[in-house]
Amino acid sequence: MTAGSAIQIPSRLPLLLTHEGVLLPGSTMRTSVDSPRNMQLVRSRLLKGTSLRSTIIGVIPNTSDPTSDCDDLPSLHRIGTAALAVQVVGSNWPKPRYTLLVTGLCRFQILQLLKEKPYPVAEVEQLDRLEQFTNQHKSEEELGELSEQFYKYAVQLVEMLDMSVPAVAKLRHLLDNLPREALPDILTSIIRTSNQEKLQILDAVRLEERFKVTIPLLVRQIEGLKLLQKTRKPKQDDDKRVVAIRPNRRISHIPSTTEDEEEEEDHDDVVMLEKKIRTSSMSEQALKVCLKEIKRLKKMPQSMPEYALTRNYLELMVELPWNKSTKDRLEIRAARILLDNDHYAMEKLKKRVLEYLAVRQLKNNLKGPILCFVGPPGVGKTSVGRSIAKTLGREFHRIALGGVCDQSDIRGHRRTYVGSMPGRIINGLKTVGVNNPVFLLDEVDKLGKSLQGDPAAALLEVLDPEQNHSFTDHYLNVAFDLSQVLFIATANTTATIPPALLDRMEIIQVPGYTQEEKIEIAHRHLIPKQLEQHGLTPQQIQIPQVTTLDIITRYTREAGVRSLDRKLGAICRAVAVKVAEGQHKETKSDRAEVGEEDCKEHVTEDAKTESISDTADLALPPEMPILIDFHALKDILGPPMYEKEVSERLSQPGVAIGLAWTPLGGEIMFVEASRMDGEGQLTLTGQLGDVMKESAHLAISWLRSNAKRYQLTNASGSFDLLDNTDIHLHFPAGAVTKDGPSAGVTIVTCLASLFSERLVCSDVAMTGEITLRGLVLPVGGIKDKVLAAHRAGLKRIIIPRRNEKDLEEIAVNVRQDLTFVMASCLDEVLNAAFDGGFAVKPRVERVNSKL
8 A cells, every 4th residue: 555545444334332432533442331232243243353354343422322132223423433443351240241442543424224233234434534644744735724723732732741751742742743634633532521522523524623623622721721830839840740641530620729728738737747756756767767758748649549658657656655654653562452452362473563663663774574474264364464554553455366377466567568557566555655554465375377477486576675675567667665565475374385485484373273262252352343243232142151162162163263253143143133023022012002001911911921931032122131052052053063073983993083284274184994804905095195195004014014013913813914904094084185294193093903903092183204113203283283182172192202392382271181192103102092001012932842
């Protein structure tokens, strides 16, 4: 094709009906296709076509495609635009549709509609010439004065914009290189115009008419830009904004007063924020970062997403307590009284807090200690942390770490992520507003680990006194001083805490309560709290200490007091029902007295008789307060959940009582053994761990090696205990996993009872690890185990001799109720476990006849 030759479009074109916008020659538009005829056009013509001709379609503006194939076509706009389909994108949600990217080629006129289904096809006449222009410029005489005037306004409009923007520079280049008859369509599609105005440009077939319609639109746009520049505040050259380049962006010709006021307010807010930053007491490094960010914020448009992120960051930096702290109350006597009033027992914890106060009196800049309270649930670890904050006069903040498996919860997210936020440590400091609060890290032993990192490792920096003076949160990205924070961690066990984290904390064991301590706690704290929560008074209900002891021993078996608190709450609810019924009956009887004066004495006598005989009327006012005794406990709480079954379960040989430690406190543990004819196998049941299985093998090996010494035989009289004999060891509560070395002496005693057919003393419990030579080694958790034996009503406890030092931690009244037997070898264990001892039987020597 030679230069200047015309390009013809097909005489028959499929028609795409659209009402969203107007496509002009030389411009590009995206349009959504979801109506039946338009969808069929895309599927049949564009998607299945293989030639360039099949991608040329006719775009008819200002015409809606009917929603159904059965509906007739509306009247079509006379002039359309032949377009080239550049891109087709399909989607199935929320309904099937296509999005087309089309580029306008030239105008055409519809001569005749050839068919309507499956999509409209028309015979068309091309109105614009499509040429390959090699001559860059036409002669001025050919174009006329209108063209020159149009070109002058177009250049003026472009020069009012920022030429450093690539889109503006490209437009300026097009003005100089494109033929001028193509410019009206292109500029009309770029500047802000309505669809009606674009339709006028499309319908202007003659070039002169097109220039006449387009020039007023350019003048209007130029005047709007001039007015916008006058009303805007003077800004630097690098702050210029592109106003009229992108076709989808709306341009306000005259900014409203409301928008101007909002800009003024936002500018004032930024100035106030900068003032707060400069007057804050943050560190030099943080101040330097904040001033840099505030400088960026001033140059940033509000529409940018980073504007809100930067502003939130600066507001957080201002709100953080960089140098704000509370003054500690350092009166030791007042602190001791406050701790004693809030908590009964817990002498170790109180002693440690008073030591901290004493040192603070002598040295002002003491770093905050990192304490870890380890003990069973319900013993008051969390509540004592709150009391410590109250005693010191500090703010208190609790951070629940149970189930946390993302290290960003501790260190925060980096600000490059969407939705980033600081970690819980920094958030807590922002909440309390001071830099020396009491932070309670609850359930630190239940931290998880995932692909997002290990939060326990992130805590290493927080809980290290040598490092936390410069703790760096990922969100802040500047150091913050945590050395004045008093960190208190709580855990049920140290077994699941990583050794590196455990090494950074001062471990304080919080054992379970004795029965006497539970009674005191119930009457000092729990019962008054439950009465207040249920609207009762001491004049309406009385719970004697004997009843409280029954609840502790027969309805709860725990190291803490949570179940006890729930049982007391159940009693208060039952009494509240009685009191409410009594008040209702009293009101009813008062109304009856007003109406029936003559029956007053008779009704009173009947009411008294009924209140004495019927337990349902215990809430009547004459019988206040309601006394809770054993019968009332049985009615309210049901039959006792725990009975003293120790003597019943030890009524036959092959049963012994051991002591075990769990994260919930100490527990007594029965060990049962039986023997039967077999092949010498040892069977172990009860969900035992590897260590406990090894203890069982150790026990049977030691007994087999000492069978002759103790005259232990199997059913056939052989000293080989496994000769034609199978042994089954069972640890009840089979659903509970058990492990640990402390059951060794219990297994030996149980098997010795089985083979000697003697009963173990019913009031004896034992714990200790054994060796193959018969030595008894020390174990842990002595205090919790002793308290469990005391709760179960046992009187004598066998413990390793090297654990004798641990008895000092046990309350005096508990030690007085129990008898402790210190054993260093299994001989001493067996002598203490059986009535009359388990002495070594002398060997009877047989005299052989020489006759």
